[in-house]
Amino acid sequence: MVANQSLTADAVRESGVGGEPDIRLERVTKRFGDVLVIDDLDLEIERGAFYALLGPSGCGKTTTLRMIGGFELPTAGRVLLGGTEVTNAPPHKRDVNTVFQSYALFPHLTIEKNVAFGLERKGVGKAETRRRVAEALETVQLPHLAKRKPAQLSGGQQQRVALARALVNRPRALLLDEPLGALDLRLRRQLQLELKRIQQEVGITFIHVTHDQEEAMSMADTIAVMNRGRIEQAGTATDLYERPRTEFVAKFLGVSNLVRGTVGQANGELSAVTTHDGATLHAPTNRCAEHAGGAVSVGVRPEKVKLTPAEQPTPDGANVLRGQVVLSSFLGVSLQYVVRTAGGEELIVLAQNADGSLPESLGAGREVQLTWDPRHTFVVAAEDGARA
Amino acid sequence: MGLSLSQRRRLIPWMFAIPGLLWLIVFFAIPLANQASVSLMTGDPEAGYSLTWAFDTYTSAISDYKEQFLRSFLYAGAATVIDLVIAFPLAYFMAYKAGRWRNLMLLLVVLPFFMSYVLRTVSWQLILADNGWVVERLRDVGLVADDGRVLATGTAVIAGIAYNFLPFMVLPLYVALERIDRRFVEAATDLYASRLTAFRKVTLPLAIPGIFAGSLLVFIPACGDFVNAALLGTPRQYMIGNVVQSKxxxxxxxxxxxxxxxxxxxxxxxxxxxxxxxxxxxxxxxxAT
Known part of the structure; x- marks a missing residue:
């Protein structure tokens, strides 16, 4: 196929540049009036990646996407696509396409005409356009709706058309601005899988903006967690979940049990951390080194913790905290406990539902101990004040 | 009540329509039927008129006043085109660029309505007067001959109509443009359309309902207008409205x-x-949906 050949040719040309990231933001700052929205941001995205920008509303993720698309211009810094600077280029001169949150399908044009819009502007021939439009509608499984108008389609169908309208141009990258935000949960989960499948099929770089951590984790190869106009941490879902580097990331992705403390002596692979109420915990030294002597939060994920009655012996070398069960609830697939520790924190423990009931010995009011493997402990710099 | 709940539910919307329907019947349908019968009467003002099914009144009306009919459509059409050309950029600016000045501009557009229609038109007699500033400037640039005039010509009548009906073009255009989601334009530029192409392919087609409404709101009343021709023209510029009025x-x-x-x-x-x-x-x- 002609198109695939040109795609490969592009890939070859790209690799010739020599490991240059395909999309790059250099020290980008964006202000709206006095409001600092993007704060000295650096971002590099490899060709063919499924890259998620994840963060709460107002963190600057959509603005970042819009600067790549050309809808906003940076106040300072540079935007590069495939090594070429496009910082101030208008959207129609950029080889990227956007799937808008509202879909923004042209209401006066049929689905077919909507999808053909970009190809017609680029001057692609009629026969070629017809063929590629049909192919794109095939990819999103909507060839039978080609002659309809957008208003006659359901939300999920419109979303797929928006995807086809962008994909058909075979852009360098597809920018997805909360593309599933307007859909109900079931449809959203279904389309997540479909998006992932399509991305693997076409091999185009996807940059996906979302505030839904589950969505980001299930789809993206790399997730950048954004907060206050900066990237807090970028990495794989496993990286971010198992080894968060900031308190914000620890809290934004999944549930975190955090206890304030101070990093103490290193002893080989593990270092001691003294909690604010005097208990000693251990964490991998490589996660502690940068915080030596400083105030930190020690954390562990709820499913890594084992809950046992207070009188039972604990395994050697495990981290142990003592506390009292505040709440125990049956969630079906798991059992959830809220435990108030001796230091006053309320920690959450998730236990597998192996026996089909909540054990009496771990009911509300019982004295218990929380134990976990020090390797599952993460350490982040302590932050002042409560944040989401 | 012998009606079930669902029957009553179906009847209620019709009840809402009753005042409007009565209005239409009393002030539109009945007078219309009355005038239809009048148009088929013969007689004279002294002795009175009676219904004789005189259809030849229609044929003679057409042949006698063909010229005024044509002139009405010509003037109204010209004024509609002029209004469209003036109103579109204005409405576009108000809808997308005016920001906090938007409401003030809307007020300014309707402000002439606060003044009597006849007075507004009479003031155009001053604007277009033979020794007025406007005509003298037009003579300077050669658009009007040294001994030529604007008042009492077709140009004056068209200018008057265009001026008087301009708000009827601006408002529907403004509403149509303002309703267009700007993200459609963003999507168009994202899909390689320049700003001009995005306007041509997206904004303009979506503004068609406004263009249609505005054109009708200007053209239809302008066709029947007699004030502008009477005040700014001479009997040689009379439109069909002037004939109806005098008859x-x-x-x-x-x-x-x-x-x-x-x-x-x-x-x-x-x-x-x-x-x-x-x-x-x-x-x-x-x-429109």
């Missing part, structure tokens, strides 16, 4: 006046159908 109020030839009105109404109705075909009725109804 009704001066000559008291009611059948001819009524026949002229029906002819005008018929031509306009046919014109609207053709115009909506031209702009695409399907587009119209769909863009």
């Amino acid at each position: 009704f109020l001066n000559v008291l030839d009611y059948p001819t006046a009524a026949a002229l009105s029906f002819i005008l109404m018929t031509i306009i109705l046919v014109g609207i159908v053709l115009y909506s075909r031209l702009l695409g009725t399907r587009n119209l109804t769909e863009a």
Whole structure:
């Protein structure tokens, strides 16, 4: 196929540049009036990646996407696509396409005409356009709706058309601005899988903006967690979940049990951390080194913790905290406990539902101990004040 | 009540329509039928008129006042085009660029309505006066001959109509443009359309309902207008409205006046159908939903 050949040719040309990231933001700052929205941001995205920008509303993720698309211009810094600077280029001169949150399908044009819009502007021939439009509608499984108008389609169908309208141009990258935000949960989960499948099929770089951590984790190869106009941490879902580097990331992705403390002596692979109420915990030294002597939060994920009655012996070398069960609830697939520790924190423990009931010995009011493997402990710099 | 809940539910919307329907019957349908019968009467103002089914009133009305009919459509059409050209950029600016000045601009557009229609038109007599500033400047640049004039010409009448009906073009255009989601334009530029192409392919087609509404709101009343021709023109610029007015109020030839009105109404109705075909009725109804 002609198109695939040109795609490969592009890939070859790209690799010739020599490991240059395909999309790059250099020290980008964006202000709206006095409001600092993007704060000295650096971002590099490899060709063919499924890259998620994840963060709460107002963190600057959509603005970042819009600067790549050309809808906003940076106040300072540079935007590069495939090594070429496009910082101030208008959207129609950029080889990227956007799937808008509202879909923004042209209401006066049929689905077919909507999808053909970009190809017609680029001057692609009629026969070629017809063929590629049909192919794109095939990819999103909507060839039978080609002659309809957008208003006659359901939300999920419109979303797929928006995807086809962008994909058909075979852009360098597809920018997805909360593309599933307007859909109900079931449809959203279904389309997540479909998006992932399509991305693997076409091999185009996807940059996906979302505030839904589950969505980001299930789809993206790399997730950048954004907060206050900066990237807090970028990495794989496993990286971010198992080894968060900031308190914000620890809290934004999944549930975190955090206890304030101070990093103490290193002893080989593990270092001691003294909690604010005097208990000693251990964490991998490589996660502690940068915080030596400083105030930190020690954390562990709820499913890594084992809950046992207070009188039972604990395994050697495990981290142990003592506390009292505040709440125990049956969630079906798991059992959830809220435990108030001796230091006053309320920690959450998730236990597998192996026996089909909540054990009496771990009911509300019982004295218990929380134990976990020090390797599952993460350490982040302590932050002042409560944040989401 | 012998009606079930669901029957009553179905009846309620119809009840809401009753005041409007009564209004239409009393002030539109009955007078219309009355005038239809008047148009088929013969007689004279002294002895009175009686219904004789005189259809030849229509044929003679057309042949006698063909010129005024044509002039009406020509003047109204010219004014509509002028208004469209002036109003579109203005409405575009108000809808997208005016920001906090938008409401002030809307007020300024409707401000002339606070003044009497006749007074506004009379003031155009001063604006276009032979020794006025405007005409002298036009003479300077050679658009008007040294001994030429603007007042009492077709140009003056068209200018008056265009001026008086401009708000009827601006407002529907503004509403149509303002309703267009700017993200459609963003999507178009994202899909490699320049700003001009995005306007041509997205904004303009989506503004068609506004263009249609504005054109009708200007063209239809302008066709029947007699004030501008009477105040800014001479009998040589008279439109069909002037003829109807004089037949009704001066000559008291009611059948001819009524026949002229029906002819005008018929031509306009046919014109609207053709115009909506031209702009695409399907587009119209769909863009409006």
